[in-house]
Amino acid sequence: MALHNTHSIRHSRCVPILPAIAHEKACCSARLNSARRSILAALVRSLPTVFNCIVNTTYHTSYKVTGDRRIYYDYTTALPDIVQIADHYFVDYGVVRLWKAMMHASCTSATNCAHIYNIALANVESTQFPGTKWFSKDVTMDHVWNAFIICTLLEDCRERHCLLDVGQTINQNEHFIEAMSDRNRRMRVYNQPLARRHFCAKCTRIYNHGDITNQLVSVVVVDGVVVSRPCCSVPNCWVHLHTPQDRFCYVHSARLEQCAIKGCARSVVSGSLTCDIPAHQESEALHTLRGKSQFRLHECLERSRAIHGRLANVQVGDDNDGTQAIGEEEYDVKLGKKKRLRAQFTRNYTHCEELIVAPCGMIYAHETMHNAEGVGSVAEFICRVFRDPETRPTHVFFDNNCQLALHVQNDPFFQDIGLSVDVFHFECKHSRRPPLH
Incomplete structure (x- = not known):
C-alpha cells in the first residue's frame, strides 16, 4: 500500500500529456488545485504523478470523461501497469492478476481477497494514512470487484481491438452494467472463442476401420449446474x-x-x-x-x-x-x-446454468435455464452453439437423452448426432424401452 498525492489542473488551453507534464506557458500559469491523498494497492511502490487536465474533457489516470461518457485509454498494445478503480484508489495490475488467480484457483471470495491483502501485502506505511469519512486506507470487497470487472473488460476490449466506453453515472456500480451485458450477449451468441474449433486427444478420436478412414469422432457433455441467481418472479422473464x-x-x-x-x-x-x-x-x-x-x-x-x-x-x-x-x-x-x-x-431464482463441456474440460458455452431444464431449451441450446456444421459433435451425452431423442427425432440437425442414454438414468428412471412416437 502506497500513499500518493493527486492534483488537478484547470485551464481551457491546457494540452494534456499523459503522464501529465505541463510544458506550455499557458499550462504553467494554470491554477493548481489543492493536493489530495490517494491509495495505491500494489506489491511495490510505483506510481507516477497524476493530473486531471480539463480541456472540455476530464483526464484521469486510466480514462477520460467527455460529457456523460467514460472512455478508457487505448490499451490494445499493452495493458496498464496501474488502474484507477475508484476515486482515491489505484491498483497495480499485478495485484489484480493475483486476485483473479485466487478466485479461479482456490475459489477465494472478494472479501477474503481484500482481507488477505490488508493483512499480508499492505505496506506498513499505510497505517500512518489518516482515514476520513470519504475513504479508508483498507482495501474492501467493492475495490476487489471493481478491479476485477474493469481489468476483465479491458482485456476483452484488447482482444477485440477497441476502446472501453461506458456511461459516466453517479453510482459506481452502474458504470459497467451496459458493457458487461454486451459481453454476455456476445458470449451467448459466439461462445468461447478458443472452443469453437477445439479438438484434442482427450475429447476427439480418429477411427480407421474397413472402408472408413480418418473418421473424426468427438463428444460433448450437456449438464446443468445449480448456480442460481435472483430473477423476476414472472415465468420466462429475462429482464434483470x-x-x-x-x-x-x-x-x-x-x-x-x-x-x-x-x-x-x-x-x-x-x-x-x-x-x-x-x-x-x-x-x-x-x-x-x-x-x-x-x-x-x-x-x-x-x-x-x-x-x-x-x-x-x-x-x-x-x-x-x-x-x-x-x-x-x-x-x-x-x-x-x-x-x-x-x-x-x-x-x-433461476433453475440452473446449463453447460456444454468437452471431456477434456473445455467449456463450449453456458445458458441460464430460468424455470426448468426442459429438453426443448436444451435442444435449442445445442443447435445454437453448434450451428457451424464443421464444429458439431458426433455424440452428445445428456442425462435425459431419451426425452431429447423423442423431441428431436424429426429434426435434421440431430440426424448424424448420437444421443447416448446415461447409465444411471437408463437403470433407474424408467423402463428400458421407452416408446418413441
Missing part, C-alpha cells in the same frame, strides 16, 4: 432485476400491487403482500412465522448435516421436475374448509 432484493423487474413492477397468492389478481392490503381474503392473509402469517421461528433453524440444521455428516446418513430426494419454482411456497390453510395455497412471497 434492479437489485437482488426485488421480486419483479421494472417491466412487471405493477405485480407488486397484486396478491402474492398464485391465481389471485386482487389488490394487496396496505403493508401486506396479500389481499383481504382471510385465507390469503393466514398464508402470509404462516410465511412470516416460518421465517422467525425454529422452522428456519431446523432447515439450517438439516443443511448443515447434509454438508458435514456422513454420506450414508444423507437421504437423496426426488428430482425437481421444475413445476414449483424455488421462490414458491405451499401452505395448508384451515379456515373452515382445508385448502392448499401456493404463494410467491419472496424473490424467485
Whole structure:
C-alpha cells in the first residue's frame, strides 16, 4: 500500500500529456488545485504523478470523461501497469492478476481477497494514512470487484481491438452494467472463442476401420449446474432485476400491487403482500412465522448435516421436475374448509446454468435455464452453439437423452448426432424401452 498525492489542473488551453507534464506557458500559469491523498494497492511502490487536465474533457489516470461518457485509454498494445478503480484508489495490475488467480484457483471470495491483502501485502506505511469519512486506507470487497470487472473488460476490449466506453453515472456500480451485458450477449451468441474449433486427444478420436478412414469422432457433455441467481418472479422473464432484493423487474413492477397468492389478481392490503381474503392473509402469517421461528433453524440444521455428516446418513430426494419454482411456497390453510395455497412471497431464482463441456474440460458455452431444464431449451441450446456444421459433435451425452431423442427425432440437425442414454438414468428412471412416437 502506497500513499500518493493527486492534483488537478484547470485551464481551457491546457494540452494534456499523459503522464501529465505541463510544458506550455499557458499550462504553467494554470491554477493548481489543492493536493489530495490517494491509495495505491500494489506489491511495490510505483506510481507516477497524476493530473486531471480539463480541456472540455476530464483526464484521469486510466480514462477520460467527455460529457456523460467514460472512455478508457487505448490499451490494445499493452495493458496498464496501474488502474484507477475508484476515486482515491489505484491498483497495480499485478495485484489484480493475483486476485483473479485466487478466485479461479482456490475459489477465494472478494472479501477474503481484500482481507488477505490488508493483512499480508499492505505496506506498513499505510497505517500512518489518516482515514476520513470519504475513504479508508483498507482495501474492501467493492475495490476487489471493481478491479476485477474493469481489468476483465479491458482485456476483452484488447482482444477485440477497441476502446472501453461506458456511461459516466453517479453510482459506481452502474458504470459497467451496459458493457458487461454486451459481453454476455456476445458470449451467448459466439461462445468461447478458443472452443469453437477445439479438438484434442482427450475429447476427439480418429477411427480407421474397413472402408472408413480418418473418421473424426468427438463428444460433448450437456449438464446443468445449480448456480442460481435472483430473477423476476414472472415465468420466462429475462429482464434483470434492479437489485437482488426485488421480486419483479421494472417491466412487471405493477405485480407488486397484486396478491402474492398464485391465481389471485386482487389488490394487496396496505403493508401486506396479500389481499383481504382471510385465507390469503393466514398464508402470509404462516410465511412470516416460518421465517422467525425454529422452522428456519431446523432447515439450517438439516443443511448443515447434509454438508458435514456422513454420506450414508444423507437421504437423496426426488428430482425437481421444475413445476414449483424455488421462490414458491405451499401452505395448508384451515379456515373452515382445508385448502392448499401456493404463494410467491419472496424473490424467485433461476433453475440452473446449463453447460456444454468437452471431456477434456473445455467449456463450449453456458445458458441460464430460468424455470426448468426442459429438453426443448436444451435442444435449442445445442443447435445454437453448434450451428457451424464443421464444429458439431458426433455424440452428445445428456442425462435425459431419451426425452431429447423423442423431441428431436424429426429434426435434421440431430440426424448424424448420437444421443447416448446415461447409465444411471437408463437403470433407474424408467423402463428400458421407452416408446418413441
